[in-house]
Amino acid sequence: LVTDYSRVLRLAEEVTGGEPSELERHLSAQTVSVFVDAELPGALDAARRFVSTRARMPGRVFVDPEGLRATDRDDLMNIARTVRRDAIADEHDSFVAEVRFALTVTPGAIRAVPDGHGAQVASNESVSLEQQRSPNALGAAFAAALAATEVFKVALEVPETRAARHPYLSFCPVALSSDLTLAPELPHSLEIDVALIGLGAVGSATASVLGQLPLSGRVLLVDRERFAPENLATYSLGCEEDAANRCWKVDLAARAMAGFDVTRMTEPAESLPRRIDGGEIEWPSIVLSGLDSVEARHATQRLWPDLLIDSATGDTMVGLHVAEPDRPCLICFFPPRTDGPSAAERLAEATGLSVGRAARGDNPLTEEDLDGLSENQRAILVQHLGKPVCGLADALGLTTMEANDYRPAIPFASQQAAYLGVGRLLAHLLDFRRDDNFIQYDVLRGPARATIEPRPGDAACYCNERQDTIGQVRDLRRELRKR
Ligand SMILES: [Zn+2]
Numbered sequence: 044l045v046t047d048y049s050r051v052l053r054l055a056e057e058v059t060g061g062e063p064s065e066l067e068r069h070l071s072a073q074t075v076s077v078f079v080d081a082e083l084p085g086a087l088d089a090a091r092r093f094v095s096t097r098a099r100m101p102g103r104v105f106v107d108p109e110g111l112r113a114t115d116r117d118d119l120m121n122i123a124r125t126v127r128r129d130a131i132a133d134e135h136d137s138f139v140a141e142v143r144f145a146l147t148v149t150p151g152a153i154r155a156v157p158d159g160h161g162a163q164v165a166s167n168e169s170v171s172l173e174q175q176r177s178p179n180a181l182g183a184a185f186a187a188a189l190a191a192t193e194v195f196k197v198a199l200e201v202p203e204t205r206a207a208r209h210p211y212l213s214f215c216p217v218a219l220s221s222d223l224t225l226a227p228e229l230p231h232s233l234e235i236d237v238a239l240i241g242l243g244a245v246g247s248a249t250a251s252v253l254g255q256l257p258l259s260g261r262v263l264l265v266d267r268e269r270f271a272p273e274n275l276a277t278y279s280l281g282c283e284e285d286a287a288n289r290c291w292k293v294d295l296a297a298r299a300m301a302g303f304d305v306t307r308m309t310e311p312a313e314s315l316p317r318r319i320d321g322g323e324i325e326w327p328s329i330v331l332s333g334l335d336s337v338e339a340r341h342a343t344q345r346l347w348p349d350l351l352i353d354s355a356t357g358d359t360m361v362g363l364h365v366a367e368p369d370r371p372c373l374i375c376f377f378p379p380r381t382d383g384p385s386a387a388e389r390l391a392e393a394t395g396l397s398v399g400r401a402a403r404g405d406n407p408l409t410e411e412d413l414d415g416l417s418e419n420q421r422a423i424l425v426q427h428l429g430k431p432v433c434g435l436a437d438a439l440g441l442t443t444m445e446a447n448d449y450r451p452a453i454p455f456a457s458q459q460a461a462y463l464g465v466g467r468l469l470a471h472l473l474d475f476r477r478d479d480n481f482i483q484y485d486v487l488r489g490p491a492r493a494t495i496e497p498r499p500g501d502a503a504c505y506c507n508e509r510q511d512t513i514g515q516v517r518d519l520r521r522e523l524r525k526r
Pocket residue numbers: 371372373374375376500501504505506507
């Protein structure tokens with residue numbers, strides 16, 4: 044099985060100006076050392092997530108035996124090897140970076156400490172760290188994602204003009220603050236009733252964290268696709284074996300959320316309202332989405348949940364849009380294009396693929412996709428077999444396709460987008476009120492420089508013009524659920 048590193052290499056190329064094959068050689072030759080203080084609460088959890096993420100990227104991981112019981116070390120190495128067989132380095136390698144899930148310092152190391160819902164990261168050895176709160180799974184996951192981001196900067200020597208260096212950084216994705224003690228702590232257990240729509244790079248990270256938090260209740264999982272080898276390098280769930288077995292993405296998420304009462308749907312989000320109004324599937328009052336097209340976002344909004352938290356990535360940007368009743372909706376945030384055909388429509392027109400197929404940019408082009416196309420269309424597409432459809436846009440010179448539809452994702456960016464979404468869900472569950480509905484930051488610059496603001500809606504949007512109708516639909520669906 045050959046891992047498809049195109050996303051991370053494209054990003055590496057963009058931030059360094061290097062040549063992709065040279066960058067791949069460079070990154071593949073690198074080893075990152077991981078030290079874990081098993082006594083530090085959350086450290087082992089964070090390390091598990093970190094080695095899994097590193098195994099999805101070129102290069103290898105060395106797990107420092109110091110500070111770890113042999114069984115915990117074996118566990119960490121197995122996690123990495125399950126994702127990718129050759130992800131572990133032997134102890135004689137030299138390291139490009141050392142990550143320490145510990146308070147104690149060694150020269151040049153990056154320390155990452157889960158703390159409450161969030162994390163602290165320090166790359167300056169003179170900074171002394173103290174864990175203020177008992178960390179939960181979100182804090183552990185956030186620490187791991189921030190550590191992976193710092194390693195990426197070091198491994199590629201990304202210039203400081205493109206990537207901020209943090210002598211010290213702390214961030215809580217619930218309070219959206221550097222103060223890790225601001226948001227209330229989690230109770231021992233919390234009951235939830237949510238839908239996760241889209242279980243790709245972002246949604247798999249959401250599922251993996253929700254599954255480890257002290258939550259229970261009902262979860263509706265929606266994704267129409269199966270896990271494939273090209274997803275290994277960008278997702279937070281799924282291993283080589285899952286790719287070989289072509290597991291449903293909903294099944295991978297269900298496996299990570301074993302403590303929940305799970306309903307799975309492998310149909311497009313567009314068919315959900317019909318299923319709900321037909322009484323086949325219960326209406327979810329809270330939805331977390333991780334979607335890659337405007338069309339799917341609109342379809343998800345038309346469920347009219349009480350709370351819709353949409354996480355998105357674009358290159359190194361991560362973003363969150365939050366839609367609630369009588370406030371701006373996702374259709375306000377992602378308006379339908381009025382300036383001509385959408386990116387997917389344009390690609391469909393240029394290639395002969397259906398619009399629906401062209402919109403699934405993450406999926407590689409298959410022989411099946413070429414069925415029914417003309418000889419000319421086939422001739423254009425056949426050379427792109429096996430490559431993600433979103434790359435076709437560039438290859439065909441459709442340069443106006445940037446906009447909202449096609450965004451490459453690297454795991455530590457998708458994870459941060461997902462964790463912002465989980466943080467918002469916890470803020471809601473903990474009754475920690477926020478009036479912002481838009482959050483965005485560049486992972487290479489860090490969450491401290493995030494834009495966090497209440498964004499206005501569009502007065503001409505359906506959500507404003509049909510407020511009453513939407514309220515009725517919502518009530519009706521809530522009633523159906525009670526039966
Ligand atoms: Zn709207």
